[in-house]
Amino acid sequence: MKRAKATSLFFLFAVLLFMPLSAQQKGEASVVSFYSGALIVKSPSNYGGWEPLWIIDERSDTGWACETGEINGNVFVIALPEKTTLKRVEFDTASIDGDGRGANNVLVEISDQSAVAGFSPLLAVKLKDRADHQSFLVPKPLPGRWLRLTLKDNHGDPEWTELMEFRGYGEQLTKTPIADVSGTYDSSFSLFHILKEDSLVTGCYELRGGTLSGGIDGRILKFQWRENGDSGPAILVFTPDGSEFYGLWWRKGELDQTPGLWNGKRQSKQVGSCPHWKPSTGVQKQMAEDLARFGRTRVYGINFDTDSAVIRAESKAVLDRIVTLLKADGSLKITVEGHTDNTGSLARNKALSQERADAVKAYLVKGGVDGARLRSVGYGSEKPVGNNGTAAGRAQNRRVELAKS
Numbered sequence: 001m002k003r004a005k006a007t008s009l010f011f012l013f014a015v016l017l018f019m020p021l022s023a024q025q026k027g028e029a030s031v032v033s034f035y036s037g038a039l040i041v042k043s044p045s046n047y048g049g050w051e052p053l054w055i056i057d058e059r060s061d062t063g064w065a066c067e068t069g070e071i072n073g074n075v076f077v078i079a080l081p082e083k084t085t086l087k088r089v090e091f092d093t094a095s096i097d098g099d100g101r102g103a104n105n106v107l108v109e110i111s112d113q114s115a116v117a118g119f120s121p122l123l124a125v126k127l128k129d130r131a132d133h134q135s136f137l138v139p140k141p142l143p144g145r146w147l148r149l150t151l152k153d154n155h156g157d158p159e160w161t162e163l164m165e166f167r168g169y170g171e172q173l174t175k176t177p178i179a180d181v182s183g184t185y186d187s188s189f190s191l192f193h194i195l196k197e198d199s200l201v202t203g204c205y206e207l208r209g210g211t212l213s214g215g216i217d218g219r220i221l222k223f224q225w226r227e228n229g230d231s232g233p234a235i236l237v238f239t240p241d242g243s244e245f246y247g248l249w250w251r252k253g254e255l256d257q258t259p260g261l262w263n264g265k266r267q268s269k270q271v272g273s274c275p276h277w278k279p280s281t282g283v284q285k286q287m288a289e290d291l292a293r294f295g296r297t298r299v300y301g302i303n304f305d306t307d308s309a310v311i312r313a314e315s316k317a318v319l320d321r322i323v324t325l326l327k328a329d330g331s332l333k334i335t336v337e338g339h340t341d342n343t344g345s346l347a348r349n350k351a352l353s354q355e356r357a358d359a360v361k362a363y364l365v366k367g368g369v370d371g372a373r374l375r376s377v378g379y380g381s382e383k384p385v386g387n388n389g390t391a392a393g394r395a396q397n398r399r400v401e402l403a404k405s
Contacts, residue, residue, distance in 0.1 A: 030090075032147060032168035033058050035391040037081030037219045037237050039246055041115050041146075044074040047160065051261070052076060053246070055166045058391040060092040060132050062258055063164030065101070071161045074151040077115050079239075081219060082172040085141045086110065086122060092132040092165035100157035102129040107152065110144035119148050129155040132164075143173055178219045179242035184272040187245075187264030193272040195279050198317035199301035202286045204277035211277050213286050215301030215318070222300045222395055224385075225249065233386055233396045234262060242266065255387040284321045287402070291332070296403040298385075302360060307344075309355035311363065319360065322402070323367035333405040335375040336360045341394035342381040354378025360400055375405055 032038045034056045043052035043064075050065035056078065066074055093102035105126055109119040122138050147168070154161040185192040187205065194203040194212075201221055204211045212234075214223020221236040233255075236247035243266045248259035271279040281289075290297035301318040304311060311319070326332055338353035338360075357376035365371045386393030 028169050029391075030056075030058060030167035031084050031086070031170055031172060032056055032078055032080060032166065033391055034237060034246075034248075035220070035235065035395055039079045039237055039239065040076055041079045042075065042077035044076070045070060050162070053248075053261070055163050057248070058165065058167070060165050061095050063092075063095070063162055065097070065160050065162045068159050071157065071159070072153050074161060076149045076151075078147040078149070079115060080145050080147065080172075082174045082176060083112065083143050083145050084168075084170055084172050085143050086138055086147070086168045086170040087141050088135060088137050088169045089123070089125075090136075090165075090167040090169070091125075091127055091134045091163065093127060093134070093163065094130050094132040095164050096130060096162040097160070098157060099129060100155045101160045101162045102155050103127055103151040103153075103161055103163045104129075104155050105152040107148075107150040108138075109148040109150075110142050111146045111148070112142075112144040113146075115146045119146075120144075138170075141170065175218075176240065178216065178238060179240070180269075181216070181221070181238050181242040181245075182271050183242075183266045183269040185245065185264035185266050188260075188262050191267075191272065192264050193274065193277070193279070195271045195282065197283045198321075199303065199314050200283040200299070200318050200321070201301075202277075202281065202283050203271070204274035206274050209276045210274075213283075213290065213298070215299065215303070217300075217303050220395070221245070221247075222399075224298055235395060236262065236264075250386070255385075255393060256389065283318075284325050287322070288325055288329070291334075291402065291404055296401055299400045299402060302400045304356055304359075307352065309352065309359045311359055316363070319363045320367065323364055323369055326364065326369045326373065333373045333375075335377060335403045335405050336364075337401040337403060338376070338378040339383060339385075339397060339399050339401065340381050341397040342384075342388040343394065346380060349380035350378055350382075351380075352378070353380045356400065373405075 040052045045067040047065040052064050054062040055064050096102045107124050108122045111118040125136050182196045190206040192205040202213050208227040210227040212223045212225045219238045232251040234249035236245040238245045245264050247262035249262045250259050287297045302315045336357045338357035340349040340353045357378050361374050361376040384397045386396030
């Protein structure tokens with residue numbers, strides 16, 4: 001019997017230098033991760049539960065496995081979020097489900113033309129059957145938007161080829177604005193209505209009174225869902241034209257569990273409604289309702305550069321809405337909370353979160369809100385809402401919250 005997990009990859013050109021994980025690699029973000037905006041646009045069939053997505057979810061304990069007996073020539077195509085020069089790749093196979101099942105000879109190619117043509121080889125590697133952080137330098141990096149992995153074979157198992165994780169490190173060369181994702185989507189959880197206002201997103205889905213509120217950064221939407229007393233975080237990645245999304249969701253209190261899938265395809269650019277939510281609710285009203293009902297609201301649309309308290313330009317429209325909300329209710333006093341993930345030292349995270357909370361407070365005061373109504377506090381990584389052991393959890397933990405004082 002197989003477990004409900006998985007693995008994958010592939011081979012051709014010239015085997016390269018193997019490097020164990022080093023301090024120099026610490027803190028690097030994989031540019032082929034789902035959480036960087038990468039999507040798998042072509043994949044072979046898989047054994048039940050061992051989804052292709054699991055090879056780019058930055059978890060070594062989940063992965064892809066082939067359909068029984070289809071052990072050779074398995075091909076994946078990954079659409080990168082931006083044109084990228086890949087300098088190093090890394091594979092995990094330690095958690096495969098049995099000896100001999102790990103991907104063996106793997107070919108890595110890149111294309112700047114399309115997902116089906118124009119591929120040039122980057123490197124061919126031979127993997128160990130059971131080892132994580134198998135790292136290889138790319139001898140001649142080439143820019144491209146699509147990666148193709150061919151897992152040529154395994155280490156001898158007659159039934160399954162598996163790959164637990166694939167990572168890539170390099171430089172993103174472009175930054176493309178996302179199309180407006182507002183509209184109605186046919187999703188894994190019935191019809192899903194999304195309203196994007198600046199970098200904030202609100203909406204609903206027609207199942208168990210579901211609502212969402214969150215923020216978008218590039219092609220990545222981070223939000224909190226609520227339904228009939230239940231709640232949790234989710235992350236969606238949109239295609240460049242905004243017509244489809246692929247996502248993961250967790251239930252509150254189960255953040256270390258394997259997430260569920262939440263995928264959707266846009267049916268209309270018109271934002272529909274649910275009995276419990278209307279597009280006229282909008283971001284500002286949604287924040288006000290969250291403050292009144294729950295005493296706080298999570299604001300993912302306030303974005304900062306890495307290790308910086310400088311507010312990005314796309315976030316200022318979000319802050320202007322908070323200014324308007326506070327001016328509309330002169331009795332409302334709030335605490336601006338800064339939160340980080342656990343990357344870096346506790347002291348630096350604490351200081352950075354305080355600097356970011358102070359920056360938000362300063363913006364609100366400059367906008368005309370009485371400073372006596374505002375407090376700012378930085379919690380660093382003390383109050384996570386996601387699992388800091390995963391890239392998804394760390395993304396959810398980097399946030400600003402507004403709490404009633």
